[in-house]
Amino acid sequence: MTPLLDVDDLRVTYPTRTGEIKAVRGVSFSLGRERLGIVGESGSGKSQTGRAIMGLTPPQAVVTARTLAFDGKDMLKMTPRERRALRGKRIAMILQDPKYSLDPVMTIGSQIVETLRAHENVARAEARDRALSMLEAVQIRDPKRVFNLHPHEVSGGMGQRAMIAMMLIAGPELMIADEPTSALDVTVQLDVLGILDRLVSTHGMGLIFISHDLRLVSSFCDRVVVMYAGKVVEQLPASELHNAEHPYTRGLLDCMPKIGADRHPLPVLARKAEWAT
Amino acid sequence: MSAAISITDLQVVYDRFHALNGVSLEVEAGESFGLVGESGSGKSTLLRAVAGLAPVSAGTISVNGQKLGPRRDKAFYRQVQMVFQDPYGSLHPRQTVDRLLQEPLAVHGIGDGETRIQRALDEVGLGSGFRFRYSHQLSGGQRQRVAIARALILEPSILLLDEPTSALDASVQAEVLNLLEEVRRARGLTFLMVSHDLAVVTHMCGRLMVMRNGETVEMLSAAELATRQASHDYTQRLLAASDGFVRHPGTFSPG
Numbered sequence: 001m002t003p004l005l006d007v008d009d010l011r012v013t014y015p016t017r018t019g020e021i022k023a024v025r026g027v028s029f030s031l032g033r034e035r036l037g038i039v040g041e042s043g044s045g046k047s048q049t050g051r052a053i054m055g056l057t058p059p060q061a062v063v064t065a066r067t068l069a070f071d072g073k074d075m076l077k078m079t080p081r082e083r084r085a086l087r088g089k090r091i092a093m094i095l096q097d098p099k100y101s102l103d104p105v106m107t108i109g110s111q112i113v114e115t116l117r118a119h120e121n122v123a124r125a126e127a128r129d130r131a132l133s134m135l136e137a138v139q140i141r142d143p144k145r146v147f148n149l150h151p152h153e154v155s156g157g158m159g160q161r162a163m164i165a166m167m168l169i170a171g172p173e174l175m176i177a178d179e180p181t182s183a184l185d186v187t188v189q190l191d192v193l194g195i196l197d198r199l200v201s202t203h204g205m206g207l208i209f210i211s212h213d214l215r216l217v218s219s220f221c222d223r224v225v226v227m228y229a230g231k232v233v234e235q236l237p238a239s240e241l242h243n244a245e246h247p248y249t250r251g252l253l254d255c256m257p258k259i260g261a262d263r264h265p266l267p268v269l270a271r272k273a274e275w276a277t
Numbered sequence: 278m279s280a281a282i283s284i285t286d287l288q289v290v291y292d293r294f295h296a297l298n299g300v301s302l303e304v305e306a307g308e309s310f311g312l313v314g315e316s317g318s319g320k321s322t323l324l325r326a327v328a329g330l331a332p333v334s335a336g337t338i339s340v341n342g343q344k345l346g347p348r349r350d351k352a353f354y355r356q357v358q359m360v361f362q363d364p365y366g367s368l369h370p371r372q373t374v375d376r377l378l379q380e381p382l383a384v385h386g387i388g389d390g391e392t393r394i395q396r397a398l399d400e401v402g403l404g405s406g407f408r409f410r411y412s413h414q415l416s417g418g419q420r421q422r423v424a425i426a427r428a429l430i431l432e433p434s435i436l437l438l439d440e441p442t443s444a445l446d447a448s449v450q451a452e453v454l455n456l457l458e459e460v461r462r463a464r465g466l467t468f469l470m471v472s473h474d475l476a477v478v479t480h481m482c483g484r485l486m487v488m489r490n491g492e493t494v495e496m497l498s499a500a501e502l503a504t505r506q507a508s509h510d511y512t513q514r515l516l517a518a519s520d521g522f523v524r525h526p527g528t529f530s531p532g
Binding site: 030041156185186189190193197214215216218219220255257259260263265266269271 | 315316351417445448449450451452454456458459473474475476477479481482502503504514515516518519520521522523524
């Protein structure tokens with residue numbers, strides 16, 4: 001069986017006046033219908049990897065890969081038109097902060113309807129019904145009211161639910177979630193993750209969960225890819241994270257304060273130059 | 278020991294919105310005290326009220342035994358300094374580190390700037406090589422070190438910390454937390470620290486207050502929190518949330 005997504009030697013390079021910046025330097029992994037976590041610190045290239053898969057890399061950057069295949073078809077060989085048809089329909093993306101990723105001058109309902117009608121030929125009334133039932137599926141209590149609200153009128157958690165509803169309405173097979181809960185409060189964070197988790201398992205989607213939070217990823221995902229300086233340093237099942245071998249993964253796990261552990265001073269991560277090579 | 282910060286029935290109202298509703302708090306000198314809560318709980322407002330950055334409509338704040346009026350004088354800011362959450366926003370983008378550190382000295386008319394700046398930079402682990410850089414030439418962790426140096430240069434006795442590490446990566450967070458503990462030990466500082474991260478607060482603070490909707494939920498020691506002896510439901514929920522995601526197989530509804 002071909003995997004849903006096959007990434008082999010993905011590279012993203014930004015040419016600048018002072019030379020090339022290699023944001024992603026040869027990332028390889030494959031994804032089935034599972035939850036894959038990509039973890040790393042800022043600048044590790046985790047978001048750039050997600051954006052390259054989605055096809056949202058800015059035009060000045062150069063994306064190359066031996067294979068970047070979605071459902072067996074190489075996305076780098078597609079025309080922009082074919083790529084556009086994929087985006088939003090079969091591959092969806094959730095961004096970090098609903099405050100910036102939702103259109104501030106459109107109501108939440110009309111944004112969801114727009115997404116649906118861009119990908120499927122449905123009547124206005126049917127689109128509205130499906131949007132309402134989708135809002136209900138992301139556990140929004142009063143979908144009719146929220147449908148007519150603008151993004152600034154809802155809380156962060158509600159906005160992120162609306163975002164998830166919008167992304168799921170076209171029934172994607174692959175969902176890329178780039179720090180979907182980092183802007184939310186901890187208790188809301190878990191609600192949103194619960195919704196995402198349920199929908200991913202009921203729809204049989206593949207999920208790429210990009211986060212800096214190793215603890216969250218290890219409790220949410222099936223498999224974890226750890227990135228450092230644009231490269232994958234380690235790939236392992238989430239349940240095996242405490243047995244991680246790479247000193248970077250171990251250091252990252254170790255340097256977080258834990259409730260109930262009395263460690264003063266905290267162990268700090270001693271970065272080694274050879275990790276980046 | 279006397280109270281470094283003593284707050285009684287503090288109320289902060291923005292228009293008609295009660296950001297803080299009758300909060301009382303005592304922080305001993307040399308203590309490290311944590312404020313925990315979600316957004317909108319009033320934890321940052323409490324800190325800003327102490328610093329004189331929020332409109333206090335009722336209640337009193339005393340610092341080192343002195344009751345504070347609506348305006349803070351210079352002497353107050355020599356005792357109390359603040360470190361903000363976002364090191365990208367709290368440093369002047371067009372001033373060098375040297376200029377940033379000179380500013381508080383100039384405001385308070387303190388001489389020996391040269392030695393003080395040297396010492397402050399050394400103390401936060403930035404060599405003199407960083408002295409003439411601009412903030413955009415520094416990483417997030419280095420910026421937060423500059424912000425700490427700027428707060429320490431007036432030799433205050435109380436440091437107000439508003440989510441000092443939440444904009445930083447985990448590995449950098451560990452370094453900054455260690456630095457804060459070190460300067461606290463070396464100078465016998467009092468910390469009042471705000472964070473949404475229970476693990477950070479239990480690591481840094483001896484006692485903490487859980488807040489919600491501008492009110493106190495409960496006050497407990499870090500040791501009690503570590504052994505999960507929180508009496509309030511809300512605190513228990515926060516504790517559970519900080520453990521990470523838990524999958525409930527029973528709640529799956531067929532799609």
